[in-house]
Amino acid sequence: MVVHPPAFGLQLKSFDADSIKKMPGIVDVFQIKTLKEGMTRGYFDTNAFTDLVAIVGQSTWQVMNAKKQLTVEWQPVEKSSHKVDRFGTEIEVEVPDGLESTEAHYEQMNGMLSKTATVARKDGQPESAFKTAAKTIERSYSCPFLAHNCMEPMNFFAHVTDDEVLLAGPVQAPSLVEATLASRLDLPLEKINIELTRMGGGFGRRAYGHYAIEAALISKQAKAPVKLVYSREDDMTFGIYRPSYMASYKAALDEENNLVAFQVKAGGVPETPLFANRFPAGAVANYQAEQWEINSNITIGAFRAPRSNFMAGAEQSFLDEVAEAAGKDPIDFRLELLEKVKSNPVGENNDYDPERLAGVLKLVREKSNWANSDPGVHRGVSAYFCHNSYAAHVLDMVMEDGQPKVTKVVCAIDCGIVINPDAAANMAEGAIIDGIGNAMYGELTFVDGKPQQQNFDSYRIIRHKEVPDSIEVHFVQNEIDPTGLGEPPFPPVFGALANAMYKATGRRHYRQPFITDKPPLVG
Amino acid sequence: MKFISRKTQIFNTFKGIFIIMANFSLNINGKNHEVDVDPSTPMLWVLRDHLQFVGTKYGCGIAQCGACTVHLGDNAVRSCQLPVSAVGEQKITTIEGLSENGDHPVQKAWLEIDVPQCGYCQAGQIMTASALLKNNPNPTDAEIESAMNGNICRCGTYTRIKKAVKLAAQGDS
Numbered sequence: 257m258v259v260h261p262p263a264f265g266l267q268l269k270s271f272d273a274d275s276i277k278k279m280p281g282i283v284d285v286f287q288i289k290t291l292k293e294g295m296t297r298g299y300f301d302t303n304a305f306t307d308l309v310a311i312v313g314q315s316t317w318q319v320m321n322a323k324k325q326l327t328v329e330w331q332p333v334e335k336s337s338h339k340v341d342r343f344g345t346e347i348e349v350e351v352p353d354g355l356e357s358t359e360a361h362y363e364q365m366n367g368m369l370s371k372t373a374t375v376a377r378k379d380g381q382p383e384s385a386f387k388t389a390a391k392t393i394e395r396s397y398s399c400p401f402l403a404h405n406c407m408e409p410m411n412f413f414a415h416v417t418d419d420e421v422l423l424a425g426p427v428q429a430p431s432l433v434e435a436t437l438a439s440r441l442d443l444p445l446e447k448i449n450i451e452l453t454r455m456g457g458g459f460g461r462r463a464y465g466h467y468a469i470e471a472a473l474i475s476k477q478a479k480a481p482v483k484l485v486y487s488r489e490d491d492m493t494f495g496i497y498r499p500s501y502m503a504s505y506k507a508a509l510d511e512e513n514n515l516v517a518f519q520v521k522a523g524g525v526p527e528t529p530l531f532a533n534r535f536p537a538g539a540v541a542n543y544q545a546e547q548w549e550i551n552s553n554i555t556i557g558a559f560r561a562p563r564s565n566f567m568a569g570a571e572q573s574f575l576d577e578v579a580e581a582a583g584k585d586p587i588d589f590r591l592e593l594l595e596k597v598k599s600n601p602v603g604e605n606n607d608y609d610p611e612r613l614a615g616v617l618k619l620v621r622e623k624s625n626w627a628n629s630d631p632g633v634h635r636g637v638s639a640y641f642c643h644n645s646y647a648a649h650v651l652d653m654v655m656e657d658g659q660p661k662v663t664k665v666v667c668a669i670d671c672g673i674v675i676n677p678d679a680a681a682n683m684a685e686g687a688i689i690d691g692i693g694n695a696m697y698g699e700l701t702f703v704d705g706k707p708q709q710q711n712f713d714s715y716r717i718i719r720h721k722e723v724p725d726s727i728e729v730h731f732v733q734n735e736i737d738p739t740g741l742g743e744p745p746f747p748p749v750f751g752a753l754a755n756a757m758y759k760a761t762g763r764r765h766y767r768q769p770f771i772t773d774k775p776p777l778v779g
Numbered sequence: 780m781k782f783i784s785r786k787t788q789i790f791n792t793f794k795g796i797f798i799i800m801a802n803f804s805l806n807i808n809g810k811n812h813e814v815d816v817d818p819s820t821p822m823l824w825v826l827r828d829h830l831q832f833v834g835t836k837y838g839c840g841i842a843q844c845g846a847c848t849v850h851l852g853d854n855a856v857r858s859c860q861l862p863v864s865a866v867g868e869q870k871i872t873t874i875e876g877l878s879e880n881g882d883h884p885v886q887k888a889w890l891e892i893d894v895p896q897c898g899y900c901q902a903g904q905i906m907t908a909s910a911l912l913k914n915n916p917n918p919t920d921a922e923i924e925s926a927m928n929g930n931i932c933r934c935g936t937y938t939r940i941k942k943a944v945k946l947a948a949q950g951d952s
């Protein structure tokens with residue numbers, strides 16, 4: 257096992273190997289440095305904790321016990337920077353010092369709402385359109401950091417000898433591990449062999465193969481085959497999270513309730529989630545998209561549908577409110593806008609195909625029997641484009657003992673040709689449950705750099721009782737080449753859930769996770 | 780040295796003599812197995828590290844996820860919370876021993892419904908479900924939910940699990 261700092265902003269100062277060396281089963285205790293000093297890091301070499309203590313022993317339980325007894329001292333990191341190869345372009349990444357907290361992050365993010373940000377797209381004259389509008393609506397949305405929490409904690413087997421490196425384990429991007437390890441060990445690529453095992457979940461987390469490198473370095477030093485195992489706590493506190501984001505929206509309606517101006521301003525710790533050219537870009541004559549970022553020493557990484565997993569919920573909740581203000585049915589309202597993009601698009605860089613986005617909305621409207629929900633059932637709708645596919649959900653909710661409960665989700669997806677329909681449906685069902693779980697309960701918070709949730713007793717994962725009884729998945733039949741499916745059904749869940757919760761509770765939810773968000777009653 | 784626990788001191792005093800190792804004779808999947816381990820070692824690690832029954836998985840180590848579920852007698856237990864010293868004569872069944880050819884009604888229902896995604900939680904789900912049906916062959920929806928609520932599936936296969944448990948129950952009755 258490895259021992260990493262208990263908080264972001266701390267690093268290893270010293271440790272006393274003798275404090276545990278004589279414990280039963282303990283073979284060796286030493287330091288490893290995952291990355292070479294000054295090296296240009298690969299894009300997936302993200303790592304806040306490159307300086308670790310390794311404990312090698314005969315069995316997992318013995319090492320777990322020894323780990324608890326290890327005497328180790330930590331010290332604050334200093335401001336630093338390193339080079340990263342961002343798909344062919346070398347960039348310099350600044351890492352701040354300090355111990356960060358969730359409360360401070362939210363204060364900083366709230367502060368950004370009133371500041372000018374970088375304009376990523378502008379169509380028409382948004383400023384004057386807002387001034388002359390009959391009605392304007394302004395809202396902001398936010399979400400916390402999330403840990404991937406793959407069911408199988410990070411782990412890897414390694415056997416490193418003088419002339420060969422054999423690795424085996426679960427990793428999403430073996431070729432990236434190979435490249436980093438070759439440079440770390442000064443070995444040619446051909447000397448490194450990686451065998452892949454099934455992954456107990458990836459969700460993006462296993463694109464970051466630092467744990468495979470750690471296993472190799474431990475094996476090299478211990479001169480023995482080793483299996484590196486992360487405890488759940490190690491896994492949850494090592495970093496590489498879904499970032500915390502915030503987005504503010506503004507919409508203007510004219511006298512006839514047409515959407516005449518739209519503004520989105522989005523940012524986060526430490527990256528912006530903005531997609532400037534996605535819906536409703538292209539549907540509004542006066543449009544502006546802006547972005548900002550707040551730097552952090554908490555590491556982030558790809559998490560099922562990066563950035564979309566926040567933007568979809570924010571945008572689709574906001575459009576629901578705008579449709580309501582315009583006195584229109586939420587599906588009709590979206591379809592009207594999509595019709596405009598099709599017949600007379602604003603701008604040239606719209607990322608999505610309006611016809612296919614409208615297609616999933618129409619299909620979900622039909623399959624869910626949208627206009628006729630049962631009494632006591634509250635419905636929310638949402639549709640989103642990402643990873644080259646289109647997904648729309650209608651989510652049904654009831655109030656049970658004063659608590660909202662999702663009973664049914666009907667989903668329509670256009671991802672081109674579906675090759676394995678049953679596995680595809682299973683993937684979409686899982687994405688929907690994952691979306692409900694993370695929107696409702698998912699949250700990783702920090703106090704003085706330290707993750708406050710470290711295992712499943714404090715990090716709430718959706719369970720059997722909270723899952724809808726029925727999920728229906730419908731695929732648009734066409735002959736288009738297949739596109740993404742792991743990600744696309746995930747992001748729109750957040751919006752459909754928020755919109756159904758509004759109907760069920762009379763409250764608009766703006767801050768995830770919704771379970772702890774207590775917004776006022778609307779109207 | 781800053782922190783020394785009582786346990787460490789004992790070890791230091793005895794200079795690496797494994798005084799608290801002990802021999803246990805265990806009945807697992809109908810066969811006898813001997814292990815020489817610290818009595819506090821959870822069955823999870825005895826199964827995985829010492830006996831190579833690696834179908835039983837580690838997910839949390841604190842009884843929150845159910846990935847490590849095995850049967851102790853007829854009941855589903857979290858093997859991460861079951862010290863080897865507490866097992867005694869009781870029979871342990873792991874996923875490897877649930878049926879000889881993978882054809883337990885629950886396993887068949889799992890195949891029929893095509894439940895798993897990554898698969899990591901599924902051995903635990905199946906062990907919980909098969910213990911439930913053994914003790915309650917026709918559970919209601921609420922009983923299924925209650926029994927299964929301690930088993931997390933991060934991939935979200937819950938709706939299929941519920942369907943498969945019901946199918947297995949029908950097959951049984």
Ligand code: FES
Pocket residue numbers: 836837838839840841842843844845846847848857858859860
């Ligand atoms: S590992 Fe035993 S319940 Fe999670």
Ligand code: FES
Pocket residue numbers: 407456457895896897898899900901931932933934935936
């Ligand atoms: S199938 Fe992956 S955790 Fe359940």
